[in-house]
Structure formats: structure tokens, C-alpha cells
Amino acid sequence: MLIRLGYDIRFEIGQPVPMVTLLSVHPSRRYDLKEPDRVIAEPAVGQVEYTDSFGNICTRILAPSGTLRLTNSTIVEDSGLPDPVNPSAREVPVENLPTETLRFLMASRFCEVDLISPLAVELFGDLPRGWGRVKAICDWVHSKVTFSYPHARPTRTALDVFTERVGVCRDFQHLAITFCRCLNIPARYATGYLGDIGVPLSDSPMDFSAWFEVFLDDRWWTFDARHNAPRIGRVLIATGLDATDVAISTSFGVAKLAHFEVVTNEFG
Amino acid sequence: MLIRLGYDIRFEIGQPVPMVTLLSVHPSRRYDLKEPDRVIAEPAVGQVEYTDSFGNICTRILAPSGTLRLTNSTIVEDSGLPDPVNPSAREVPVENLPTETLRFLMASRFCEVDLISPLAVELFGDLPRGWGRVKAICDWVHSKVTFSYPHARPTRTALDVFTERVGVCRDFQHLAITFCRCLNIPARYATGYLGDIGVPLSDSPMDFSAWFEVFLDDRWWTFDARHNAPRIGRVLIATGLDATDVAISTSFGVAKLAHFEVVTNEFG
Amino acid sequence: MLIRLGYDIRFEIGQPVPMVTLLSVHPSRRYDLKEPDRVIAEPAVGQVEYTDSFGNICTRILAPSGTLRLTNSTIVEDSGLPDPVNPSAREVPVENLPTETLRFLMASRFCEVDLISPLAVELFGDLPRGWGRVKAICDWVHSKVTFSYPHARPTRTALDVFTERVGVCRDFQHLAITFCRCLNIPARYATGYLGDIGVPLSDSPMDFSAWFEVFLDDRWWTFDARHNAPRIGRVLIATGLDATDVAISTSFGVAKLAHFEVVTNEFG
Amino acid sequence: MLIRLGYDIRFEIGQPVPMVTLLSVHPSRRYDLKEPDRVIAEPAVGQVEYTDSFGNICTRILAPSGTLRLTNSTIVEDSGLPDPVNPSAREVPVENLPTETLRFLMASRFCEVDLISPLAVELFGDLPRGWGRVKAICDWVHSKVTFSYPHARPTRTALDVFTERVGVCRDFQHLAITFCRCLNIPARYATGYLGDIGVPLSDSPMDFSAWFEVFLDDRWWTFDARHNAPRIGRVLIATGLDATDVAISTSFGVAKLAHFEVVTNEFG
Secondary structure, three states: OEEEEEEEEEEEOOOOOEEEEEOOHHHHHHEEOOOOOOOOEEEOEEEEEEOOOOOOOOEEEEOOOOOEEEEEEEEEEEHHHHHOOOOOOOOHHHHOHHHHHHHHHHOOOOOHHHHHHHHHHHHHOOOOOOHHHHHHHHHHHHOOOEEEEHOOOOOHHHEEEEEEEEOOOHHHHHHHHHHHHOOOOOOOEEEEEOOOOOOOOOOOOOOOOEEEEEEEOEEEEEEEOOOOOHHHOOOOEEOOHHHHHHHEEEEOOOOEHHHHHHHEEEEO | OEEEEEEEEHHHEEEEEEEEEEOOOOHHHHHHHHHOOEEEOOOOOEEEEEEOOOOOOOEEEEOOOEEEEEEEEEEEOOOOOEOOOOOOOOOHHHHHOHHHHHHOOEEEEOHHHHHHHHHHHHHOOOOOOHHHHHHHHHHHHHHEEEHHHHHHOOOOEEEEEEHOOOOOHHHHHHHHHHHHHHHOOOOOEEEEEEOOOHHHHHHHHOEEEEEEEEEEEEEEEEEOOOOOOOOOEEEEEEOOOOOHHHOOOEEEEOEEEEEEEEEEEOHH | OOOEEEEEEEEOOOHHHHHHOOOOOOOOHHHHEOOOOOOEEEOOOHHHHHHHHHOEEEEEEEEEEEEEEEEEEEEOOOOOOOOOOOOOOOOOHHHHHOOOOOOOHHHEEEEEEEHHHHHHHHOOOOOOOOOOHHHHHHHHHHHEEEEHHOOOOOOOOHHHHHHHHEOHHHHHHHHHHHHHHHOOOEEEEEEEEEEEOOOOOOOOOOOOOEEEEEOOOOEEEEEOOOOOOOOOOOEEEEEEEHHHHOOOOOEEEOOOEEEEEEEEEEOO | OOEEEEEEEEEEEEOEEEEEEEEOOOOOHHEEEEOOOOOEEOOOOOEEEEOOOOOEEEEEEEOOOOEEEEEEEOOOOOOEEEEEOOOOOOOHHHOOOOOOHHHHHHHHHHEOOOHHHHHHHHHOOOOOOOOHHHHHHHHHHHHHHOOOOOOOOOOOOOHHHHHHHOHHHHHHHHHHHHHHHHOOOOEEEHOOOOOEOOOOOOOOOOEEEEEEEEEEEOEEEEEEEOOOOOEEOOOOEEOOOOOHOOOOOEEEEEEEEEEHHHHHHEEO
């Protein structure tokens, strides 16, 4: 399956402002790209690409005054298969975890592992370990939290999600990630494209999506506490500890978002 | 100057528990070591050393049931000079910052950059940029927060420090770090040895110490919002976003701290 | 001046749910009422009126399944004068405060006096005491916080307002009230009608409004950190420690708000 | 049974500071007093007694510079019976609750009813209503929270208790009270004397104690999530929404607590 991806994002900028964007398809998908994947800026600005400590491709720019438009359109080849499901995948004892997974057990800005651990143990501590326990976490979050765009809030932490019971996709994932980490299951935040492929068309405007990945057996698996069902056509952009690490754009100054459009759909 | 370093830490452990310790002198000081620097565990347990994403040396062990004792004693050569002071050091515009410093502008578990930014701008936004502004931050934190061991609390964030105005060394640094990041000055948490060298002997038992580092001009500089004066004989163990990343030991299960002793003093 | 007041509020109710409403004009205005002021419920339900510990008129009902409509329309006579301004009004030393004002110095759900006191002292502690200090608090809150209906959030506390810098009228008042209490100035939350009288018509739908009252000299004075200008035609419904005490309706069970309309304008 | 009560509290005061103390035995016990119950201040200061909105006896003083000593010693007659237990006591539907109990369903500074409601419903919503449900709440809090004097913290809320799982008696009660209110069971904070009568002597210094009261059937009943067993010899001082309302002393300025001693034991 071929998936057409793209975005059209515009900022209104007063004073020149440095920005870091994470808008490139993740290196793990680089061989699936059928067209170049490069941020097109109007006006043209100098771009510096670098790889952060998580392996994501970041682009630094100094956004000039005026309107800055960032667009892209590319095509990615996809298996067309839904997220793999493996109920027999096992949790790995911490002492056997690969070293590079250990950081995904720690607390982070939006995932207060220290505050939520007793709760996580009470809710999920007695469940059989493995895939089913992660699924139980997703089920819990999915059933207890109500999705609501108007209730989006950039400062909402996992504990806030637990008390407020409302949020957008990032909030669902933050709470589920935190529960996993509390149980010593490495979990990382993921952001990328997810179109309405194989599901009824949503009536919301397309947006980037958040999901999360969990380390079981010997690899990372995709989970999504918001949709809570295997989906077709996720195209990963970035992973990190939480939303802090993988914001589509981080502005070190004032940049007003004036237009935001994401495209991702089956192609041809 | 030679500095004798060491520790004697004991845990009481019921069930075997995986641990990660950060007890090795930082690689940046490796050529200053005059004796081996290696965690000695009693009973002997398998140790795996690795370097985390910040460049710190971490040691993984699976602590067995019973008493686990971790000790070390080594000697490090030190300049004997106090922390360098450079009032003419300049802040670097974000667009010119080295890529590897950018992560130290972000929010983390104990440093809520997003929540504290307006406050930081109000307090320090109008000050001349550079060393003096960081010093003003340290002065503010040092004068507004009261040091108190009994008020130590592992969940206290920078915002909590701001409201509660009490804490231990990590709390001072968390608030100062957060203020710096809010102003787009890269700041990272540091932990290591700091003895009473060149200062009156403290009447508290020796402990590991926290300070922080700020990127100005083209390098990292040491600041310490708790002591707020240049000190002699800091020996770095680790740096990270905040205390989460550089805990002396992180236990993935129950490990009761039964004894804790740190030694660091001028030698010979 | 005569002011027409009224509301039309509808709830959709599954299971019968007990409710307390504060929809009656405050007893201090009872002699200004030119028409009866009584909650009309459709369907008719038993109503019990009582006065709470703040002196507000509360109405208890057991809302039946189905649609519950609460309406009213009354006329109140008003001086037509804007909120009184008295720059020479003085703060009263705590030891001289009337006993009944002391409760309005305390922390409450949305006003964390304990957490915000150091900040309040830093911002306003050195200002001359009296009316001007309260005005300075209102100016500060008014200029630092951005009004935004979409950012309404029922759990936002004064500290949240301070960090998030966004909110609706209740949020402005909560932060200002907390600052006042931190400085030992009694301050209480007020809710009532406030139409667009003497000011340009707002393009938002009419709502109940929040303001606050401060005790100076020997009486309570009206302040409003949101509008921050004297207004004509406030008609008080209730006062309390914070929004918790004076919610228009508090449901002890699920009651879905289906329609909400408030009327208040100059009459005849 | 006769119980000897008393206290010896000393403050060091720089500038004269207004204080409100709640140190008088509650009016509900006035006929049990066998000796006068009056705050003795050294030096003698003017005292004004008043009753707050909860019915507690408060004493206002203007503490002068220097050492202020507040002492008292009195004798109260007590039934000698443990807290009554009535497993058949029923919850009262909100619509039937006495009006004066309604305020004890609301959120307050340390009891975030709004934030904890979903959790309370998940934990206790399916239990049979009545005494047993309140007991289940006490059992839960008692078993999940660890008592620790060194972890006392005046800003800890019920939600903090839930996440931190550590605290002193007030913390246990705040969490239990909040759970009750979330379930529409009126609950109020209580403070008073509780000696080691009928129980082994504690090795902690005597202090005032906190417990809470719950409205079932047609009266308030004593519960204590910290001790979680019926006790003999409670002598009530004050009730309120939470610890904010019933602090033994509230100082509107700086008053350093220099000595604190409470006596309560069986007499003769």
C-alpha cells in the first residue's frame, strides 16, 4: 500500500525565532519513502538537520519575521497490515532489558512515574505479566478517559489525566505510558501520521497522531490507548519519553500558529 | 591537590532487585583518577557498565536478597582551584547553540519549563544577558529558598520549590535550572562529590552533592544555587536533565537504604 | 435604573439527581427587587430554600428524570452608578478586622494562600497599603492573564492561573483573591449578573459573571480583576470563599447542561 | 472517667502578630468540663473569644514581641466508652440530608472532591451503602498510607496523600474525608485531644490529634483513618471542612513555634 503524507503549516512571526521541528519520517522508515521527504520552507530558510538522542530527525531553522510556511508531500510504502498483535509477547525482567530501553522506565515531564506507582500496582500489579497486562492498561485508559478536542491542554500530565478523565490522544498515551513504566515495562511516546485507513472517516480535521510503544520480548510494539484497536498505516515520525521530546515544532520565542493541515491517506 | 573519594552504602533487600547505580567518577575526569574507580559489591554480584545518553557511566546489577554493600575509595587529582567565574561569558542565541545542548532547554520531570516561563521572564527577562543573569538567578534562588534536610522530598518539583521555598540541594538546582531553560539558556543537573575544602567544616554528615551547569560562550560552567559561591574540589559523577537521570541508585523493586556514608576530603 | 434579569437553564437528567442552586438575587438586594425573584421549574418540583453560612439564598431540588428547565425573570432597581472607587480606603490590621471577615483570609479549594504567600509578598509586599495595593493586584492579574472561553477549566486553581496565564472570569478573581488573602486583606468571591451596561456590547453570549469583594475601612468593596474597570449594574447573587461555594448549580449526580441563557440589561 | 487535658505552647515573636487560636474544648462538651477551660497567656494579652461559622470557639489575640506562652489545664468528664460503632447506620440520600450538612460535601483546600471523584467511585462506588462503606474507606486509607512524622508537610492535599502514600494523622483524614464527599457522604475534619487511653503508650510525644466525622442516619459519627479502631477519650476541640479551618493557631505574620507540649491522660 502506498500512503500519501504531507502537511501545510503556517506560522505568523514577529521577531525572528529559532525553531526545532520534527517533521521528517523516522529513519526506521527511510527505505519505505518513494519520494523525497524534506521540509519545504517558504520563504526559503537555512535548515540544519540533526539526529537527537532518541534517533529522531530534527530540523533547526531560524524563522524570519512574517509568514513562515512549512510544507511537504511524500509517499511512503506500507505493509497495509494492522499493528501486530502478539498476546504471547512477554515482559522482560529489568535485569535482562537491553540497556537502551532503561531510560524508558524513568519519570518525565508528563509521566510522573514516582507519583503513580502505587496506583499502577493496585490496578495492574496482580495481572499476569506480558502483552495482556499492557492491553489491560490500554483498556482501562481507553474506557475511563473521554476524548475531547476542546479539552486539549499542553500542561496536562498523566496524573492530571487520571484525575480529569478527559483529553486528546497525547493524554491517553501519557497515562498508559506511565502505568507501564510503573510496572517496569519500558514504554515510549510516539508521534506520526495516522490516516483513516480501514476505518470510517473521522469528521475531525486530520492531525498528527500520538501512540506509544512498549518493549516486550525483544522488540518494541505499537499500542494506542486512544483508539485501542490495531490500525493500518501508522507512519512514525519520532519517539521520546513523552510529548516534550517530540513536539512537531518547538519555538524558542513567539510563533503564532496560523494554519495547520495534515494529509495522510491511501494513495492510488 | 589530591582528593580522597569514597562511599559505603548498604541496602537491605528482600527479593532480588535490579538496580542501576551512578557511582563512577564522570568520564571527563578519568585521567585525573590516581586509583581505580570501581564499585565494590559485597557480596560480589555481576556488574555491567554502560554509558547512558548523557555520557554518564552507569552500572547495572541484580541485587541479591540480604545485605548489599557498595563501597569504593579512590583518589582524584584536582586543580585545587575554585569553580571558574567569568562575568563576561555570554548567552548563546538558540540558533547558534550546539545541537547537543538543545535538550537542556526542555522541560523534564522536576523542571516544568512550560509552567514557569512567564514567571522567569518577569523576574529575569529584563536583565542583561549573560553570566550576570545566571548569577542573578542563583542569587534569587539562594536567598528565597531555605535549606532544610528534614524537608527533603523526592517528588518536589521546581514549581513546588518556588511555592514551598524550602528544600535540599537538588531543589535549589531544579528551580535555578528551570529559570535558565525558560530564558533559553541550556542548563543541566549535575551530581558528584563536594567536600568541605576551603570552607568551614559542615556539621551535617557528608553526602553527594548536586549543582548545575550552564552553557555560555562555548562551554558548560558550574553554578550552585545552594552554596552560591565558587567551591574547590567538585568531582563530577553525572549530568542529566534533572535528578531523575542521575540518581545514585535507582531500584526497580524494594531496596531499603540501611547505611549511607560518603567521604571526600583533601588527601595527604 | 431598572435592570431586567433572568435566565433559562435546562438540564437533561437520567436518574433523579439532587441539586442545590444559587439563582436568587442576594438578600442584600432584596428591597431593590421590583418583581418576585423565584426559580420557576418545569416540570414543577418541590423546592426548599435555605440560607447558607455565607448568607446566600440556596434552593434545593430533587431533579426528576427528563428535561428540567429553570427559568426566572425579574426586575431590580439599581443606582445606575458604577462600582464605587475610594483610593483612600485603608487596609485594616488583622487584629482590628471584624470577626466575620477572618474566614476570608483563609485558603480554600481554588485559592492556595499557603502556596502563593511568598510570591504575593514579593510582588505586592512593599506597596503602600490600602486601596492602591488591591488595585495593583487587579492590574497585575488583568495584564498578565489572557481571557479565553475555550480555556475554561473547572479544576483550575489560583496557582494554575499564575502558571498558565489564561482563564475565564472566575480564574482572574481566584488569583486576585488569593493575592489579597496572602497580604492579610479579606477577599471573597462574588457571583451575579453583569450586563453590558455603559460599555460596548460584548459579542459573547451573556453569562453569569464573577467578581470579588475586598474588606477595606469598614466595608466590602467590589473589585473585578477581569474587567478591571468600574462597571454599572452588577446584581449580586452570592459570595463565598471561592467558586466552590457559589456555583449556580451543584448536582449530586449526573445532570447534563443542555441549554444556558442569561439575560441582564437595562429595562425601559 | 475524668481526663486531664492541657497544653504548653510557646512562640518566639519578633513583631507583634495577630493570631487566632482554637484551643478551647468544643461547645458540645462544655457541660463535661470540671474545671475552667481558658487560654492562659504569658504575658497576659487581651483575648477575644468568638464562635466561627462551624460553631467552634476561637480566641483572637495580638501576640506581643518576645516569648508568648499559651497554657491551659482542665479536666473533662468522659463516658470512658470507645467511639460508637453502628454497622447498620445508613447513608442519607442527598435530598434528605439536613441543610447544615451540605457544606461538608464540597471541595476544600486539602480535599479536592472534584479531582478524586472518579477514583472514589471506582474504589468504593459498588460497595453497599452505609457504615460499611465508610469503614471500607478507612480500611483502604489506613492500609495504603504509611504514618510518618518526618514526612509531615503542611501543604499536602488529599490527592498528594493518594500519590505519596505517606503522612501524619491529618493526611489520613483528608483522604478519607475526600473519598466520603465524593460519594455524597457528608464528612468533616475534627481536631482535639486523644490520649493513650486503653491502648499501649505511644513512644511519640503527645500531640493534638485529627480524626473525622461522618453523617449517617441522623447524626455525626467518629471515624479515624489513621488509628482505624474505636478509641476511648477523644475530646473534641473543633470541626471544619479540613485542617485549614481548625488549625490550633493561625498567625497572620511570623510566629516561631518554640515549644509544644500536650497533655491528655486519665486522671485520678
